[in-house]
Amino acid sequence: MQISADTRTFYERIGGETVLRRLVICFYRQMDTLAETRPIRAMHAPDLGSAEEKLFMFLSGWMGGPSLYIEKYGHPRLRMRHLPFAIDESALDQWMMCMKNALSEVVDDEALRNELVFALHGVADFMRNQPESQN
Ligand code: HEM
Secondary structure (H helix, E strand, C coil): CCCCCCCCCHHHHHHHHHHHHHHHHHHHHHHCCHHHHHHHHHHHHCCCCCHHHHHHHHHHHHHHCHHHHHHHCCCCCCCHHHHCCCCCHHHHHHHHHHHHHHHHHHCCCCCHHHHHHHHHHHHHHHHCCCCCCCC
16 A cells, blocks of 8 residues: 555544544444344444444544544543454454445545555454454
8 A cells, every 4th residue: 555645634634523424324324234234233232323423433533533532431442342242353344344335435535445444444453352263
């Protein structure tokens, strides 16, 4: 991958709050409708509203915008908060599928999309908490 010369934050480049909100709405719509992501949808509460708001608040700070999640809830401790859910490689792939589809719908800039996929994959990989099978 080419190193980007753009020094603006992800938050600025994506288009701030308005576009980030659209991204998160689209992300959970994917999770709610794709057959492939049924296993991770089932881990979530029936109403996705709270997850949507929390992901929006977290990503705002993670992308270099306002630290909404930390201001409200303190340190995210994301890996610890995900421990109740069995996150293996398949769950990771499902999460990334929702995110890639949402990015394709909401973000026009292909370079930005690729950088976000790369960076978010790192965060998602950190959430894995299941040993992989030895096949
Ligand atoms: C790797 C696959 C992942 C799976 C299967 C997964 C699954 C979940 C589930 C089941 C919840 C609880 C939702 C509810 O209360 O209904 C949750 C919460 C959350 N997830 Fe994930 N997640 C993944 C990756 C990520 C990543 C990569 C991020 C950040 C970029 C993230 C950010 C969050 C946040 C901020 C919350 C809310 C935490 C809170 O309770 O305050 N997740 N996730």
